[in-house]
Amino acid sequence: MTGDFMEVTVDQVKCVGAGQCVLVAPEVFDQREEDGLVTLLDPAPGDHLRAAVDEAAALCPAAAIRLEGPR
Known part of the structure; x- marks a missing residue:
């Protein structure tokens, strides 16, 4: 891992x-x-879950999920 991660x-x-x-x-x-x-x-979460987490945040009807870091 390069130190780039999504929080x-x-x-x-x-x-x-x-x-x-x-x-x-x-x-x-x-x-x-x-x-x-x-x-x-x-x-x-690791890079292998990045697409799923991005989708989860996009689908959240309350915008309760926040993503930070490289994407």
């Missing part, structure tokens, strides 16, 4: 529990049992 953050206040992120990138996102809100499993 993922989620805003649980914005999250509406739609679950699109979990369907697209289950290695990175999950939902809490009690309320369905997003849980971040991997804040720095």
Whole structure:
């Protein structure tokens, strides 16, 4: 790895529990049992998950997923 990585953050206040992120990138996102809100499993996913995480962020109806770093 060259030190270039993507950092993922989620805003649980914005999250509406739609679950699109979990369907697209289950290695990175999950939902809490009690309320369905997003849980971040991997804040720095590898390059092999980059496309899925980009898609999850794009599909999020509440714009609760933020991506930083090289893309």
